[in-house]
Amino acid sequence: xxxxxxxxxxxxRAKTSAYPVEHFVADVSxxxxxxxDSKISDDAPTSLWREAWRNLRKQPLFIISxxxxxxxxxxxxxxxxxxxxxxxxxxxxxxxDGGPAPGHLLGFTQQGCDILARVVYGTQSSLTVxxxxxxxxxxxxxxxxAVSGYFGGWVDAILARLGDIFFALPLIxxxxxxxxxxxxxxxxxxxxLVLILMTFGWPQIARxxxxxxxxxxxxxxxxxxxxxxxxxxxxxxxxxxxNALAPVIVIATISLGIFIVAESTLSYLGIxxxxxxxxxxxxxxxxxxxxxxxxxxxFWPGLALSLTVLSFIMLGDALQDAxxxxxxxx
Amino acid sequence: MxxxxxxxxxxxxxxxxxxxxxxxxxxxxxxxxxxxxxxxEKGCTPAVEASIRAQYNLDEPFWVQYFLYLxxxxxxxxxxxxxxxxxxxIIANVFxxxxxxxxxxLVFEAVAGVVVGLFAGLKKGKLFDSxxxxxxxxxxxxxxxxxxxxxxxxxxxxxxxxxxxxxxxxTFTELILPALVLGLVSFxxxxxxxxxxxxxxxxxxxxxxxxxxxxxRRRVIGVHVMRNSMIPVATFLGADLGALMGGAIVTxxxxxxxxxxxxxYRAVLNGEAPVVVSIVTVLILIFCLANLLVDLLYAWxxxxxxxx
Numbered sequence: 001x002x003x004x005x006x007x008x009x010x011x012x013r014a015k016t017s018a019y020p021v022e023h024f025v026a027d028v029s030x031x032x033x034x035x036x037d038s039k040i041s042d043d044a045p046t047s048l049w050r051e052a053w054r055n056l057r058k059q060p061l062f063i064i065s066x067x068x069x070x071x072x073x074x075x076x077x078x079x080x081x082x083x084x085x086x087x088x089x090x091x092x093x094x095x096x097d098g099g100p101a102p103g104h105l106l107g108f109t110q111q112g113c114d115i116l117a118r119v120v121y122g123t124q125s126s127l128t129v130x131x132x133x134x135x136x137x138x139x140x141x142x143x144x145x146a147v148s149g150y151f152g153g154w155v156d157a158i159l160a161r162l163g164d165i166f167f168a169l170p171l172i173x174x175x176x177x178x179x180x181x182x183x184x185x186x187x188x189x190x191x192x193l194v195l196i197l198m199t200f201g202w203p204q205i206a207r208x209x210x211x212x213x214x215x216x217x218x219x220x221x222x223x224x225x226x227x228x229x230x231x232x233x234x235x236x237x238x239x240x241x242x243n244a245l246a247p248v249i250v251i252a253t254i255s256l257g258i259f260i261v262a263e264s265t266l267s268y269l270g271i272x273x274x275x276x277x278x279x280x281x282x283x284x285x286x287x288x289x290x291x292x293x294x295x296x297x298x299f300w301p302g303l304a305l306s307l308t309v310l311s312f313i314m315l316g317d318a319l320q321d322a323x324x325x326x327x328x329x330x
Numbered sequence: 331m332x333x334x335x336x337x338x339x340x341x342x343x344x345x346x347x348x349x350x351x352x353x354x355x356x357x358x359x360x361x362x363x364x365x366x367x368x369x370x371e372k373g374c375t376p377a378v379e380a381s382i383r384a385q386y387n388l389d390e391p392f393w394v395q396y397f398l399y400l401x402x403x404x405x406x407x408x409x410x411x412x413x414x415x416x417x418x419x420i421i422a423n424v425f426x427x428x429x430x431x432x433x434x435x436l437v438f439e440a441v442a443g444v445v446v447g448l449f450a451g452l453k454k455g456k457l458f459d460s461x462x463x464x465x466x467x468x469x470x471x472x473x474x475x476x477x478x479x480x481x482x483x484x485x486x487x488x489x490x491x492x493x494x495x496x497x498x499x500x501t502f503t504e505l506i507l508p509a510l511v512l513g514l515v516s517f518x519x520x521x522x523x524x525x526x527x528x529x530x531x532x533x534x535x536x537x538x539x540x541x542x543x544x545x546x547r548r549r550v551i552g553v554h555v556m557r558n559s560m561i562p563v564a565t566f567l568g569a570d571l572g573a574l575m576g577g578a579i580v581t582x583x584x585x586x587x588x589x590x591x592x593x594x595y596r597a598v599l600n601g602e603a604p605v606v607v608s609i610v611t612v613l614i615l616i617f618c619l620a621n622l623l624v625d626l627l628y629a630w631x632x633x634x635x636x637x638x
Contacts, residue, residue: 165348168614172576176594177610180357180603261473265580268475271598288479295483302476310471317467 052246052322062318068311076123087117087278109283109297110290118283119304125279126308128190130260133197137259138252141202145209146244150217150236156210163203171262174200179271188274193266197259208251212244219243246323250316257312264305280305338625342618349614350403354396357603385409399607408608412600417608420593425612428582428589431505432574435513440567443517447524448556454529462525466518474577478511478584495586508585512577516570523566527559534558560631568624572617 056062075082100107107115148159169177175196178184184192216222217240225235266272267281268288275282280301287297369379383389390398402408408417450462469477485507486494496504531537532555540550578591586592590609597605 161344161348164345165352168345168349168572168617169352169610170572170576170617172579173572173610173613176579176598177353177606178356180598180601180606185601257471264473265475268473269579269583269595269598284475284479291479291483292487295479298476298479302473302480306468306472306476309473310468313467313471 052319055322056318059318059321061314062322065311065314065318068307069315072123072127072308072311075120076127079120079123082120083114083117087113087121107294107296109287110294111286115297115300118278119280119301122278122280122283122301123304123308125190125273125277126260126263126281126305129193129197129263129273130256130312132191132194133201133259133263134252134256136194136198137201137205137255138248140198141205142209142241142248144202145206146213146236146241148206149210149213150232150240152214159206160210163206166200167203167207169200171197171200171258172265175262175266176269176271179266188272189277190273193263193272197262201255201259205248205251205255208247209244212247213240216240216243250320250323253319254313254316257309257316260305260309260312335626338622342622346614346618347400350400350611351396353607353610353614354399355392357607403611409604411597411605412602417605420605421590421609421612424589424593427587428575428578428591430502431509431512431578431582431587431589432571434502434505434509435516435574436567436571438509439513439517439520439570440563443520444524444556444560444563447521448528448551448559450521451525451528451532451559452551454525459525462521466522469514469518474511474515475580475584477514478508478581481507481511482584496588505587508581508587511584512574512581515577516566516573519566519570520563523562524559527562528555531555531558557631561628564624564627564631568621568627569617571620572613575613575616 109115109118144159144163148156166174178196178199179188184196213236222235222239225239226232230238263272264279264281264284267279268285270285272281273279275286283301284298284305287294287301291298369382374382406418408421410416411420446462450459453459482494485491492507493504496508537550537554540554541547545554575590578589579595580591581587582589582591583595590613594606594609597609
């Protein structure tokens, strides 16, 4: 029974409030009857995306990560704006492992190259690999997951087992195996690396998409479309996939960061991008031998790498908050 | 229950076979000369090449090769590496060190992750919670090799608290720092998972009932909240064993641990495909068994899961 005479919470309840005990029945005085049975009908219906955007704009995490990502993309597109130094032209061995000097803010690598220039010019390859691996994984994994979840039955069984097989190989291990293949050993570049990361990255997206599609599949609007004569595939593309997109976008954003880490890890192991491609992973690989004398040559590319990855993971986190209304209301 | 176990075990077999087949296919049947890595740039005489091809069954059709390989696997005969040393012996030699390292990392990430995640979840929205969230994001974002080198440089070289590298004995104290580095990223994931689950469960009906019955807060959290929050964490830890094995390649390289990861890495650099395939197969086997173990753990954690 609600205590109408005493609307203030009892002291005991206040004391335990750190541990959430929900109010079962709202006090009558708090909820005017009008609020419960009138609906403001001229309020435009808000879609999930519009609501998410409204929520995102207020999140500091989103703003910080968005600014960082835009900055990184800008650096990748126009590296020449951020350093006057050509990354490999003025490498002087006399500068080897040198500290900061006028015009060379971050000092020099072991080869006497300007660290800032190499970090700036290395942005492009890392970002390209991450971006295209993510796009590929979303297309391949998304399609497989959507088909698997929507059609069910033996299609689902086969695709799920296939996913399990690839899932049993962790990304780095799988990539290490695949570079054993002579074709990949001899053609190491950004695109083969994208292919390798895609090969072992798709099951995760497929799983997420499958779960999301199964949730949407039985929704009323899909049944309605089907009974109006839309083909199964048409309903999948037109109605199911757009509504199952939210969790996929979240995971894809985080995956972008993970792929950048994977690329640099492989490059660091000496089996990713070839040494003549400028990338943060390669720079860290080159800097590790002189770690004790010149730790900064490892620190700066490491910092650039970490900040980039951090911004994508933060963006994914913010998107998750915004696109999952259930989690937000808690 | 027993039937469930048998079924889960049987489901493992196609995954294991599929994964090994995939690796074997990738390494041995795609175009390219497998003897090139042994013979080097100078090349071998045709007779030597023929004997190498015979040794690794390269002249047989692909399926025959694969079944011969499986047969060897079942009898623990994994063949020899290019120097003639039995691969099974190599793995048996380095495996204990990596197992020790992985278990230490797993214990660290599980215990620390759950404890920190629990406190963050119970204090949702407070300063501790927000700090933990931001720090965990940073930990996830910084690649393991950057983190490893920084920790090695700070703790091993500058502060000299431990040896920067691990000796051949790989004693417990030497392995603490590598294990911390190895487990750090997963620690962040575990704490975030625990935190989310704790927040979700703390407002569940059965927890309210438990509180209403007058149970102590300690018992409500310890038994009702924690036990139910452990389910996603257990799933993660099972899958994470594979990631730890992958991460061991990097971590063991940084700290010079003579373990499976380092051996695998050397084999990759030397192009010793048989060694790579064998080690990865063993790792996949461990990964599959760990996931089976997690399934068993569910039964203990959540009696609602029925094993029909």
